[in-house]
Amino acid sequence: MNVFEAIDTRSSVSALTDPGPTDAQWEILLRAGARAPDHGRLRPWRFLIVRGAARELLGDVFAEALRASKPDTPQETLDRERRKPLRAPALLVVAVVPVPHSGVPEIEQILAGGAAAQNILLAAHALGLGTIWRTGAPAYSDDVARALGLPAQSRIVAFIYLGAPHAPAIRSAAVEPPNAVIWGAPPREFPLPPSEP
Protein backbone atom coordinates (compact mmCIF):
# COMPACT_ATOMS: atom_id res chain seq x y z
CA MET A 1 0.00 0.00 0.00
CA ASN A 2 1.51 3.33 -0.96
CA VAL A 3 1.29 6.39 1.23
CA PHE A 4 -1.56 8.02 -0.73
CA GLU A 5 -3.60 4.83 -0.54
CA ALA A 6 -2.95 4.58 3.19
CA ILE A 7 -4.02 8.18 3.78
CA ASP A 8 -7.07 7.80 1.59
CA THR A 9 -8.34 4.50 2.99
CA ARG A 10 -7.55 4.81 6.71
CA SER A 11 -10.54 5.12 8.97
CA SER A 12 -11.12 4.69 12.67
CA VAL A 13 -12.09 1.16 13.67
CA SER A 14 -13.79 0.92 17.04
CA ALA A 15 -14.59 -2.82 16.88
CA LEU A 16 -11.18 -4.36 17.49
CA THR A 17 -10.34 -7.90 18.43
CA ASP A 18 -7.40 -10.29 18.85
CA PRO A 19 -4.68 -10.49 17.80
CA GLY A 20 -2.93 -7.28 18.73
CA PRO A 21 0.26 -6.26 16.95
CA THR A 22 3.10 -8.77 16.90
CA ASP A 23 6.46 -7.72 18.29
CA ALA A 24 7.71 -7.19 14.73
CA GLN A 25 4.70 -4.96 14.03
CA TRP A 26 5.26 -2.98 17.23
CA GLU A 27 8.77 -2.27 16.06
CA ILE A 28 7.50 -0.92 12.75
CA LEU A 29 4.84 1.19 14.50
CA LEU A 30 7.27 2.72 16.97
CA ARG A 31 9.76 3.44 14.22
CA ALA A 32 6.99 5.17 12.24
CA GLY A 33 6.12 7.26 15.29
CA ALA A 34 9.70 8.28 15.84
CA ARG A 35 9.99 9.45 12.21
CA ALA A 36 7.53 12.27 12.84
CA PRO A 37 8.65 15.81 12.16
CA ASP A 38 10.01 17.22 15.38
CA HIS A 39 11.29 20.80 15.68
CA GLY A 40 14.73 20.77 17.25
CA ARG A 41 14.87 16.96 17.15
CA LEU A 42 13.89 16.95 20.78
CA ARG A 43 12.13 13.59 20.57
CA PRO A 44 9.63 14.78 23.18
CA TRP A 45 7.32 11.78 22.77
CA ARG A 46 6.96 8.74 24.98
CA PHE A 47 5.25 5.55 23.81
CA LEU A 48 3.76 3.14 26.32
CA ILE A 49 2.44 -0.22 25.15
CA VAL A 50 -0.46 -1.56 27.21
CA ARG A 51 -1.54 -5.10 26.37
CA GLY A 52 -2.86 -8.25 28.02
CA ALA A 53 -3.61 -7.99 31.72
CA ALA A 54 -2.06 -4.52 31.92
CA ARG A 55 -5.24 -3.24 30.24
CA GLU A 56 -7.13 -4.16 33.38
CA LEU A 57 -4.70 -2.14 35.49
CA LEU A 58 -5.18 0.78 33.12
CA GLY A 59 -8.94 0.39 33.50
CA ASP A 60 -8.52 0.62 37.28
CA VAL A 61 -6.49 3.79 36.77
CA PHE A 62 -9.19 5.32 34.54
CA ALA A 63 -11.95 4.44 37.00
CA GLU A 64 -10.01 5.72 40.01
CA ALA A 65 -9.20 9.00 38.23
CA LEU A 66 -12.87 9.47 37.41
CA ARG A 67 -13.90 8.69 40.99
CA ALA A 68 -11.33 11.15 42.35
CA SER A 69 -12.43 13.94 40.01
CA LYS A 70 -16.15 13.27 40.43
CA PRO A 71 -16.77 11.49 43.73
CA ASP A 72 -20.51 11.20 43.05
CA THR A 73 -20.03 9.11 39.89
CA PRO A 74 -22.39 6.12 39.99
CA GLN A 75 -20.80 2.67 40.25
CA GLU A 76 -22.18 1.69 36.84
CA THR A 77 -20.35 4.61 35.18
CA LEU A 78 -17.15 3.73 37.02
CA ASP A 79 -17.45 0.13 35.84
CA ARG A 80 -17.92 1.30 32.25
CA GLU A 81 -14.81 3.48 32.58
CA ARG A 82 -12.88 0.49 33.96
CA ARG A 83 -13.79 -1.61 30.92
CA LYS A 84 -12.66 0.97 28.36
CA PRO A 85 -9.11 -0.34 27.80
CA LEU A 86 -10.57 -3.81 27.14
CA ARG A 87 -12.09 -2.57 23.88
CA ALA A 88 -8.97 -3.67 21.98
CA PRO A 89 -6.21 -6.22 22.53
CA ALA A 90 -3.62 -3.45 22.83
CA LEU A 91 -3.26 0.26 23.36
CA LEU A 92 -0.43 2.61 22.69
CA VAL A 93 -0.28 5.67 24.90
CA VAL A 94 1.37 8.54 23.04
CA ALA A 95 2.53 11.22 25.45
CA VAL A 96 4.73 14.25 25.17
CA VAL A 97 7.16 15.27 27.88
CA PRO A 98 7.96 18.84 26.85
CA VAL A 99 11.64 19.65 26.92
CA PRO A 100 11.96 22.93 28.83
CA HIS A 101 14.28 25.77 27.83
CA SER A 102 14.76 24.25 24.39
CA GLY A 103 13.55 27.33 22.55
CA VAL A 104 10.85 25.17 20.94
CA PRO A 105 7.43 26.21 22.21
CA GLU A 106 5.47 23.54 24.02
CA ILE A 107 2.72 23.65 21.40
CA GLU A 108 5.22 22.55 18.75
CA GLN A 109 6.36 19.65 20.89
CA ILE A 110 2.76 18.55 21.38
CA LEU A 111 2.16 18.86 17.65
CA ALA A 112 5.17 16.59 17.07
CA GLY A 113 3.46 14.05 19.35
CA GLY A 114 0.29 14.36 17.26
CA ALA A 115 2.30 13.82 14.09
CA ALA A 116 3.84 10.72 15.67
CA ALA A 117 0.37 9.42 16.49
CA GLN A 118 -0.81 9.94 12.91
CA ASN A 119 2.29 8.22 11.50
CA ILE A 120 1.44 5.26 13.74
CA LEU A 121 -2.19 5.16 12.56
CA LEU A 122 -1.08 5.13 8.93
CA ALA A 123 1.61 2.51 9.50
CA ALA A 124 -0.85 0.31 11.40
CA HIS A 125 -3.37 0.62 8.59
CA ALA A 126 -0.74 -0.36 6.03
CA LEU A 127 -0.01 -3.44 8.19
CA GLY A 128 -3.69 -4.41 8.10
CA LEU A 129 -4.33 -3.43 11.73
CA GLY A 130 -7.36 -1.45 12.83
CA THR A 131 -6.90 1.57 15.07
CA ILE A 132 -8.79 4.31 16.76
CA TRP A 133 -7.27 7.41 18.35
CA ARG A 134 -9.07 8.15 21.60
CA THR A 135 -8.62 10.79 24.25
CA GLY A 136 -11.42 11.76 26.65
CA ALA A 137 -10.99 12.78 30.28
CA PRO A 138 -8.21 10.23 31.03
CA ALA A 139 -5.95 12.00 28.53
CA TYR A 140 -6.21 15.21 30.54
CA SER A 141 -5.97 13.69 34.01
CA ASP A 142 -2.83 14.28 36.07
CA ASP A 143 -3.74 11.18 38.08
CA VAL A 144 -3.67 9.02 34.96
CA ALA A 145 -0.36 10.53 33.78
CA ARG A 146 1.18 9.93 37.20
CA ALA A 147 -0.09 6.33 37.36
CA LEU A 148 1.47 5.71 33.94
CA GLY A 149 4.79 6.90 35.34
CA LEU A 150 4.89 10.03 33.21
CA PRO A 151 6.71 13.04 34.65
CA ALA A 152 4.84 16.16 35.77
CA GLN A 153 4.01 18.49 32.85
CA SER A 154 3.50 15.50 30.53
CA ARG A 155 0.68 15.67 28.03
CA ILE A 156 -1.13 12.56 26.87
CA VAL A 157 -1.79 13.07 23.18
CA ALA A 158 -3.51 9.80 22.33
CA PHE A 159 -4.65 6.43 23.51
CA ILE A 160 -4.36 4.51 20.25
CA TYR A 161 -6.43 1.34 20.42
CA LEU A 162 -5.09 -1.37 18.10
CA GLY A 163 -6.16 -4.80 16.96
CA ALA A 164 -7.66 -6.80 14.16
CA PRO A 165 -10.69 -5.07 12.67
CA HIS A 166 -13.71 -7.01 13.97
CA ALA A 167 -15.98 -5.51 11.37
CA PRO A 168 -15.17 -3.53 8.26
CA ALA A 169 -14.38 0.08 9.12
CA ILE A 170 -17.21 2.48 8.54
CA ARG A 171 -15.80 5.03 6.17
CA SER A 172 -16.17 8.59 7.34
CA ALA A 173 -18.45 10.70 5.22
CA ALA A 174 -16.67 11.86 2.09
CA VAL A 175 -14.39 14.70 2.99
CA GLU A 176 -15.01 17.92 1.09
CA PRO A 177 -11.91 18.94 -0.81
CA PRO A 178 -10.09 21.52 1.29
CA ASN A 179 -11.10 25.01 0.42
CA ALA A 180 -7.57 26.12 -0.39
CA VAL A 181 -6.85 29.44 -1.94
CA ILE A 182 -3.73 30.62 -3.64
CA TRP A 183 -2.87 33.42 -1.29
CA GLY A 184 -1.82 36.67 -2.91
CA ALA A 185 -3.25 35.67 -6.30
CA PRO A 186 -6.56 36.71 -7.84
CA PRO A 187 -9.36 34.29 -6.88
CA ARG A 188 -9.50 31.23 -9.12
CA GLU A 189 -10.34 27.56 -8.91
CA PHE A 190 -8.05 25.15 -7.14
CA PRO A 191 -6.72 22.65 -8.09
CA LEU A 192 -5.70 24.24 -11.34
CA PRO A 193 -7.11 22.77 -14.53
CA PRO A 194 -4.58 20.53 -16.30
CA SER A 195 -4.18 22.98 -19.18
CA GLU A 196 -2.87 25.71 -16.84
CA PRO A 197 0.79 26.46 -17.67
Ligand SMILES: Cc1cc2nc3c(=O)[nH]c(=O)nc-3n(C[C@H](O)[C@H](O)[C@H](O)COP(=O)(O)O)c2cc1C
Ligand atom coordinates in the same frame (compact mmCIF):
# COMPACT_ATOMS: atom_id res chain seq x y z
C1 LIG B 1 -7.02 14.50 19.06
C2 LIG B 1 -8.05 13.45 18.73
C3 LIG B 1 -8.82 12.92 19.73
C4 LIG B 1 -9.78 11.93 19.46
N1 LIG B 1 -10.52 11.42 20.48
C5 LIG B 1 -11.47 10.50 20.22
C6 LIG B 1 -12.23 9.95 21.28
O1 LIG B 1 -12.03 10.26 22.45
N2 LIG B 1 -13.17 9.04 20.97
C7 LIG B 1 -13.39 8.63 19.67
O2 LIG B 1 -14.27 7.80 19.43
N3 LIG B 1 -12.65 9.12 18.65
C8 LIG B 1 -11.71 10.04 18.90
N4 LIG B 1 -10.94 10.53 17.88
C9 LIG B 1 -11.11 9.96 16.52
C10 LIG B 1 -12.06 10.77 15.70
O3 LIG B 1 -13.35 10.64 16.21
C11 LIG B 1 -12.02 10.27 14.25
O4 LIG B 1 -10.71 10.36 13.75
C12 LIG B 1 -12.96 11.08 13.41
O5 LIG B 1 -14.28 10.76 13.73
C13 LIG B 1 -12.76 10.88 11.92
O6 LIG B 1 -12.97 9.54 11.57
P1 LIG B 1 -11.85 8.69 10.83
O7 LIG B 1 -10.69 8.53 11.78
O8 LIG B 1 -12.52 7.38 10.52
O9 LIG B 1 -11.45 9.44 9.60
C14 LIG B 1 -9.97 11.49 18.13
C15 LIG B 1 -9.18 12.03 17.10
C16 LIG B 1 -8.22 12.99 17.40
C17 LIG B 1 -7.37 13.55 16.28
